[in-house]
Amino acid sequence: MPISLQPHSQMTAETVAEYDVVLCVGDTTFLDYGSIAAKKEGYGAIGKGGNGLILHSALAIEVEKGQSLGILWQKLWNREPKQKLPKDETPTQKKKRQAAARKKARNRPFEQKVLLQVGRSTHHCRKSCK
Secondary structure, three states: OOHHHHHHHHHHHHHHOOOOOEEEEEEEEEEEOOOOHHHOOOOEEEOOOEEEEEEEEEEEEEOOOOOEEEEEEEEEEOOOOOOOOOOOOOHHHHHHHHHHHHHHHHOOOHHHOHHHHHHHHHHHHHHHOO
16 A cells, blocks of 8 residues: 555544444556556556556445545556567467467466455455454
């Protein structure tokens, strides 16, 4: 979590402690910099063809009025930029390359997978609310 958000998250956790029931809502926001030429390099793929950063957040919500109590946790990250594709690639080569990429993605350590970020959000909500 960014250092600047820690005081806010701490205050939110203290507020949450005053309630019997609080919703912890996870959100993923894609910050798409694809149309900004100066930001095209160094960011990874997002959504469907975008280029930018991914922000995972856990927001505390008061149940009865639906009022936001604040952010409990946040993580900003980016995927590795995709490699440039060969221009003279044949359909057979493309199929082999895509199969190898899928196999590599399946074999990634759990710590590198997007689902883990959602799990971390839930973990931090439980930890903050105890």
